[in-house]
Amino acid sequence: GIKLITGVPAKEDDPEFNVSRGCLLPVHHVFGEDEIPESSRQALQNSLVLVHGGMAQDVGPILEMVTEKYLLRSPVEWAGRQEALALLDELVDALQKGDIKALGRATTRNFRGPIQSIIPWATNLFTETLIARAEQEFEGDFWGFWMLGGMSGGGMGFIFAPERKAEAQKAMARIMKETKDQLEAALSFGMNPVVYEFSINHTGTCADLLEGGMQLPESYHRLQEAPSEGGKGADRGEVESGGLRRLMEENGFDHNVHEGIRAGVRAGRIGMLSNRLPPTTRIEDVVADDVLDCSVVDQGAEEACRMGAEALAGGEVAVVTLAAGAGSRWTGGAGTCKALNPFAPLNGSYRTFLEVHLAKSRKTAREHGVPLPHIFTTSYLTHGPTSRFLESVSNYHYDGPLFLSPGRTVGLRMVPTERDLRFTWEETPQQQLDAQQQKIRDSARAALIDWARNCGEGSDYTGNLPEQCLHPMGHFYEIPNLVLNGTLRLLLEERPQLKTLLLHNVDTLGASVDPVILGRHLERGHGLTFEVITRRLADRGGGLACVDGTPRLVEGLAMPDAESEFGLSYYNSMTTWIDLDQYLALLGLTRKEVLASDQDRLARAVRDLAECVPTYLTIKEVKKRWGHGQEAVYPVAQVENLWGDLTILPEANCGFFVVERQRGQQLKDPAQLDEWFAGSSEYVQSLCEWE
Incomplete structure (x- = not known):
């Protein structure tokens, strides 16, 4: 039926009394036909097109934001909550009267008003596109949008004039599929969109008891068949003749390097324990003389600005944006291209990370009268989707040189050693479980250790899809990839006067070619100038430290213990100014x-x-799908080299600039969107010129 779910205050005989204001479980009121007549229910069925958009999203961050804003009683959000309560009465009244058009207006106002006042991220470009196209195709016969669930993009309702419902069902199936195909590389979809045939269930959840000769269908029994074991590696000859071998060849896999890594892993020179600096290492915070504070304006800023502006006007600068990742933290492991994600509405439209960075470069170029070359690095996971996407949007009409730099360094994952598995499970922080759960977890881990022994510790992991067997080798290689794939050669042929590269992550949205900071870099003559920001509690993963008396960046993997980084004042934003000739000299190369x-x-x-530079080993979990929809999760070992470790090398001639948080903040997780939008979005928009 149709029911109203209501929270209730805790009373003296409730277990929540004096602990919580309300009861944990709400009260369910099922409306009778005397409250909502059958004619109203039929009218709702005749107008509502019920769909699932196919998006697979982690609603956890959204629920956390809702709870936080409820507890803080923020004025705008609290007013939205009161408006939603008033709209609830309007919704119930419309249902009782059978006025489905009024119901559609109310649900749309609830979506546009209270829901987005409290959580702007409850909507997304996919949902907004569906609504806009429904309005465009059906005009006045589209009566409203009904959000179902914690976020839009999954369960949704579209309300139409009843005489056009059949037409609307076909149209919404087409519109959702077309929109999903357009955004599939940018947003996480778990399935193709579905339009449901539904009717209101008057009996609730029920079951039938099968007696006598009645049997479960044959299809059910087939699900019980034991499929082939999913964890074993494939025969090497079989692998090398298939898609994995081709992918390895196309992306610069080096067999000699791989064998050297394997030997290091088996010998223990590369491993979870050896990631860490020795316990005797002295890690201290840097002092004022170790950094230059660019977050404040000083007397030399005018001269630095002049130097930076001259370099820009002379065509001596290019931007490199690291966009090779699949954004697993952003999408919860969905494996989409983070650079293509339309993450937030800026200046009235949803913008992708790519568009924001090109808009910044466009404004900088036009202010200084010379097109600014912009390079996006990609990988075997992201190159194709990124190239097709940029073509579909005409490169956002960017009028400067635009390059994609495909990865030319990949590694092959390996079966981990027992030593590294035990270190991961026993020497790193773990959630405490009760005795029975711990027993189950220990049993599963023992089985995985047996699997590693049987497959061969340090052997190649090849028993999965080719994309699951390979891995990027770390962002140390992104600038070398410009050399290996010919992008730097093309850039130097077009801009022989090129002297400086600005390197930054795709999620560092505030990074831009600031003439003052560029001038500071040129004044000091550093080979590599790293930008750092003042650390906050949530900034994890290493930082700027004085290690045995020498300032350098320390990765989180290298910290001897979890507490060491809490004593550091600065966090690494990864944004780096690169003197091209000094970097080539570090490689032992020349422009020629x-x-x-x-x-x-x-x-x-x-x-x-x-x-x-150090080689780090990490343990990742990969899914192996097999049988009839079953999947298993296996731990695999992969190695990486990291860009910040170049600060170890004296010949790299590194410097460190402190910049404003708005410039250096990284947007790694959707849970950060609220803070970023409130604190940094206006700053980022001020750097952009949209087309």
Whole structure:
């Protein structure tokens, strides 16, 4: 039937009394036909097109935001809550009267008003596109949108004039599929959109008892068949003749490097324990003389601005945005392209990370009268979708040189060693479980250790989809990839005067070619200038430290213990100003050699530099799907080299600038959207020029 779910205050005989204002479980009131007549129910069925958009989203961050704003009683959100309560009465009244058009107006106002006042992120570009197209195609016969669930994009209702419902069902199926195909690389979808045939259930949840000769259908029994084991690796010859081998060849897999890594893993030189700096390492906070504070304006800012502006006007600068990742933290592991995600409405439209960065470069270029080259790095996971997307939006009409730099360094995942598995489970912080749950977890882990032994510790992990077997080798390689894939050669042929690169993460939205900071970098003559921001509690993953008396960036993986980084004042934003000639010298290369494009020489130079920085091992979990929809999760080992570790090398000539948080803040998780939108969105929009 139709029911009203209501929270109730806790009374003296309730277990929640004196603990919580309300009871944990709400009260369910099922409306009788004397309250909502059958004619109203039929009218609702005749107008409501019930759908599932197919999006798979983690609603947890949204629920946390709702709870936080309820507890804080923020004025705007609290007013929205009161408006929603008033709208509830209007919804019930419309149902009782059978006025479905009024119901549609009320549900739409609830979605546009209270829901988005409290949580703007309850909507997204997918949902907004569906609503806009329904309004466009059906005009006055589209009566309203009904959000169902914690976020839009999944369960939704569209209310139409009853005489057009059949037409609307077909139209919404088409519109949802077309929109999903357009946004599939940017947003996480778990299935194709569905339009439901539904009727109001007057009996609730019920079951039938099968007696006598009645049997479960044959299809049910087939689900019980034991499928093939999912964790074993495939035969090496079989692998090398298939898609994995082709993917390895296309993306620069180096067998010699891989065998060296395998030997290091098996010998313990590369592993979870060896990631960490020795316990005797002295890690202290940096002092004022170790950094330059660019977050305040000083007397030399005018001269620095002049130097930076001259470099821009002379065409000596290019921007490199790291966009090779699939944004697993952003989407909860969905494997979409984070750079293509329309993450927030800015200046009246949903903007992707790509569009924001190009809008910043567009404004900088027009202010200084010279097109600004912009490079987006990609990987085997993101290159195709990114290229197709940029083509579909005409490169956002960017009028400067625009390059995609495909990855040319990949690794092959390995079966982990027992030593690394035990370290992961026993030496790193773990959630405490009760005795029975702990027993189950210990049993599962023992089985995984047996699996690793049987497959061969340190052997290649190949028993999965090719994309699940490979992994990127870390952002250390993103600038070397410009050398290996020919992008830097093309850039130097077009801009022989190029001297400086600005490197930043795709989620560092405030990073831009600021003439003052560029001028400061040029004044000091650093080979690499890293931007850091003042640390907050949520900033985890290492930072700027004085290690045995030398300032350098320390990755979170290298911290000897979890407490060490809490004593550091600055967090690494990853934004780096690169003196191109000094960096090429670090590789042992010259511009002439880059232009000559001797691949063996270039690859050897990259390998030699990679050997000078630490190699970290991490344990990742990958899913193996098998049988009839079953899946298993296996731990695999992969290695990476990280960009910040170049600060270890004295010859890298590194410097460190403190910048404003708005410039250096990274947007890693949807849970950060509220804070970012309130504190940084206006700043970012001021840097942009939209087309």
